Amino acid sequence: MIFFTDVYKRYSNRFEALSGLSFHINKGEMAFLTGHSGAGKSTLLKLIALIERSSHGQVLVNNQNLTRLPKRKIPYYRRQIGIVFQDHNLLHDRTVFDNVALPLIIAGENHREIGRRVRASLDKVGLLGKERSLPIALSGGEQQRVGIARAVVNRPPILLADEPTGNLDPELSRDIMSLFEQFNQVGTTVFIATHDLDLINTLPHRQITLDSGRLAEQR
Amino acid sequence: MNFPKLNLANYLLRHLQVMLFSLGQLWRQPLSSMMTIIVIGIALALPAGLYVLLDNVKQVSDQWDDATQISLFLQQDVSPERATKLTSQLKQWPQITNTHYQSSNQSLEEFRQLSGLGTLLDSLPSNPLPAIIIIQPNENDLRPDAIGSLLARVEALPEVEQAQLDMEWLLRLRSINKTVERGISILGLLLSLSVLLIIGNTIRLAILSRQSEIRVIKLVGATNAFVRRPFLYTGFWYGILGGLMAWLTLTLSLSLINSPVNELAKLYSSQFTLHWLSALLLVLLPATGLVLGVLGAWISVGRHLSSIEPS
Structure with a gap:
C-alpha cells in the first residue's frame, strides 16, 4: 500500500532529513513509526501526504507514483488518505458536525449522505451527542476524536496519524489507539507516527524506527 | 475510492x-x-x-432645440415674390428641415405688438424693418462646424443682407x-x-x-x-x-x-x-x-x- 524505495529528502540548507530510506507497508496492515524528535518522522509523513516531495527515490501510495503526480491531482489523491494531527487542526468557527462533514462537502457528497455518514463517524468515536458543539467546548481527548472522525468519514483506504496521543494521558491514549485498531480491523491501512513507546510496545503491530533519517530497526 | x-x-x-x-x-x-x-x-x-x-x-x-435657428435678413430691394421663392428653395436643402418667411409688414406688425411702440411706428415715413426668412437647421447638422458652413452659405446668397445664428451659446x-x-x-x-x-x-x-x-x-x-x-x-x-x-x-x-x-x-x-x-x-x-x-x-x-x- 505504501512503498518507499531509496528515498532521500534534502532541504535547501543541505540538511538531509531522510537518506536512502526503503520500506513498505502492506494493504490492511497497521504499523507504527517511531524515533527521536528530528529523526525524520514528520518529513516521512509529509511525503506520504504530498505536502512535500522527495528529492530522490520513489514513493508509491495506493498504486500511485507520488514522484510524478501532477499538482492539480494532489487534492484528489489526498481524499484517499485520512490524516489525524497532533494539534487536531479543527476549524474553530464551525461545529463538530461541520468539521467532520468537511471532507464530504469537498467531495461534493449530497446532503442526506453527509448527515448519515457524519453521524455514523461520530458514533464510532463516541461523540454522537456533541455534533452541535464548537470544538473549543470539548476536552483535548474529545477534540482528537473529532479529528479522527473527520479523517475516516469518507472511508479512506489509508489512515495516517502524526503523534495522535501526544497531548493525552495514558488512559485516553489507549482509547485512541484501540479506536485506530478498530478501523484497521475493517480493512483500513493505518500508519501512526508516535514516540509513546510504553503504549505501542504493548501492541502486536510492526514498528518502523528512524534514526537521523535512516531506517534503524524494524520489528 | x-x-x-x-x-x-x-x-x-x-x-x-x-x-x-x-x-x-x-x-x-x-x-x-x-x-x-x-x-x-x-x-x-x-x-x-x-x-x-x-x-x-x-x-x-x-x-431648447427649436431655438437653434438662423434668421436671414433680406436686402430691402428683394421683392416678396422673390423672397417666397427663395424660402421654398431653401427648404429643399438637405441641411434645412423647415423655413418660414416673414415679410417686412409682418415684421412691423410683430414689433408693434411686442414693443408697444405703435404710435411711434406710425410716425415713421416708411417701414424700416427687413423681411426675414427663418430657417431651422437639420438636427444632425447642429455640430458647430456644420452649422458654421451652413451659415456661410446662406450669408453668401445675393438676397441676404445678414444671417444670424440664434442661441450660439446653446451649441x-x-x-x-x-x-x-x-x-x-x-x-x-x-x-x-x-x-x-x-x-x-x-x-x-x-x-x-x-x-x-x-x-x-x-x-x-x-x-x-x-x-x-x-x-x-x-x-x-x-x-x-x-x-x-x-x-x-x-x-x-x-x-x-x-x-x-x-x-x-x-x-x-x-x-x-x-x-x-x-x-x-x-x-x-x-x-x-x-x-x-x-x-x-x-x-x-x-x-x-x-x-x-x-x-
Missing part, C-alpha cells in the same frame, strides 16, 4: 450554501464590512451622481456637455479601478486571516476551486451591497437637491423636474458592483491563494 456524484441540484445547493456562508461572515463583522461597503458605495455613487446631473442638463438643453453648452461627459467617463473608470482595488485588498486580508483554515481544507483534499469559492462570493456580496449603498446614497442626495431645484424651476416658470433614473440605476449600480466585486476577488485570490500550501 469514492467519485463525487456530479449532480446539478447538488452543485447548485452547494453554491447557495457557500453564498450564504460568505454573507454570514460579512454579517459577523458588521463594522468592518459596513465600512468597506460604504467606501464602495461612495466610489460608485460619485460618477453615477454626476451622470444623473449631466443627463438633467442635457434634458434642459434639448428643450457651446452642448460641446461643454460632451467634454464633461468624457470627464465623467474617465472618473467613472478610475473609481471603478479603485473599487477593484478596495475589494481586492479586503479579500487579501480575508485570505490572510484564514490562512490556517485554508491549509487544513487543502489537507483534506480541497481543490483550488473549492478554496476560492467563498472568497469569490465575498467579493460578490461586497460588490452587490456596495452597489445598493451607492444607489441609496444617490437617492438620498437627489432628494435633498430636489426641492430647491423645483423652487428654481418655478421661479423660471419652467416645467423642469429632476430626472432620477432611479429604476435604471437600481439595476445598473449593483450589477456594476457585482462585476467589479467578483473580478477584484478573482484577481486577489489568484495572487494570494496559491502561495498558501499545507506545511
Whole structure:
C-alpha cells in the first residue's frame, strides 16, 4: 500500500532529513513509526501526504507514483488518505458536525449522505451527542476524536496519524489507539507516527524506527 | 475510492450554501464590512451622481432645440415674390428641415405688438424693418462646424443682407456637455479601478486571516476551486451591497437637491423636474458592483491563494 524505495529528502540548507530510506507497508496492515524528535518522522509523513516531495527515490501510495503526480491531482489523491494531527487542526468557527462533514462537502457528497455518514463517524468515536458543539467546548481527548472522525468519514483506504496521543494521558491514549485498531480491523491501512513507546510496545503491530533519517530497526 | 456524484441540484445547493456562508461572515463583522461597503458605495455613487446631473442638463438643453435657428435678413430691394421663392428653395436643402418667411409688414406688425411702440411706428415715413426668412437647421447638422458652413452659405446668397445664428451659446453648452461627459467617463473608470482595488485588498486580508483554515481544507483534499469559492462570493456580496449603498446614497442626495431645484424651476416658470433614473440605476449600480466585486476577488485570490500550501 505504501512503498518507499531509496528515498532521500534534502532541504535547501543541505540538511538531509531522510537518506536512502526503503520500506513498505502492506494493504490492511497497521504499523507504527517511531524515533527521536528530528529523526525524520514528520518529513516521512509529509511525503506520504504530498505536502512535500522527495528529492530522490520513489514513493508509491495506493498504486500511485507520488514522484510524478501532477499538482492539480494532489487534492484528489489526498481524499484517499485520512490524516489525524497532533494539534487536531479543527476549524474553530464551525461545529463538530461541520468539521467532520468537511471532507464530504469537498467531495461534493449530497446532503442526506453527509448527515448519515457524519453521524455514523461520530458514533464510532463516541461523540454522537456533541455534533452541535464548537470544538473549543470539548476536552483535548474529545477534540482528537473529532479529528479522527473527520479523517475516516469518507472511508479512506489509508489512515495516517502524526503523534495522535501526544497531548493525552495514558488512559485516553489507549482509547485512541484501540479506536485506530478498530478501523484497521475493517480493512483500513493505518500508519501512526508516535514516540509513546510504553503504549505501542504493548501492541502486536510492526514498528518502523528512524534514526537521523535512516531506517534503524524494524520489528 | 469514492467519485463525487456530479449532480446539478447538488452543485447548485452547494453554491447557495457557500453564498450564504460568505454573507454570514460579512454579517459577523458588521463594522468592518459596513465600512468597506460604504467606501464602495461612495466610489460608485460619485460618477453615477454626476451622470444623473449631466443627463438633467442635457434634458434642459434639448428643450431648447427649436431655438437653434438662423434668421436671414433680406436686402430691402428683394421683392416678396422673390423672397417666397427663395424660402421654398431653401427648404429643399438637405441641411434645412423647415423655413418660414416673414415679410417686412409682418415684421412691423410683430414689433408693434411686442414693443408697444405703435404710435411711434406710425410716425415713421416708411417701414424700416427687413423681411426675414427663418430657417431651422437639420438636427444632425447642429455640430458647430456644420452649422458654421451652413451659415456661410446662406450669408453668401445675393438676397441676404445678414444671417444670424440664434442661441450660439446653446451649441457651446452642448460641446461643454460632451467634454464633461468624457470627464465623467474617465472618473467613472478610475473609481471603478479603485473599487477593484478596495475589494481586492479586503479579500487579501480575508485570505490572510484564514490562512490556517485554508491549509487544513487543502489537507483534506480541497481543490483550488473549492478554496476560492467563498472568497469569490465575498467579493460578490461586497460588490452587490456596495452597489445598493451607492444607489441609496444617490437617492438620498437627489432628494435633498430636489426641492430647491423645483423652487428654481418655478421661479423660471419652467416645467423642469429632476430626472432620477432611479429604476435604471437600481439595476445598473449593483450589477456594476457585482462585476467589479467578483473580478477584484478573482484577481486577489489568484495572487494570494496559491502561495498558501499545507506545511
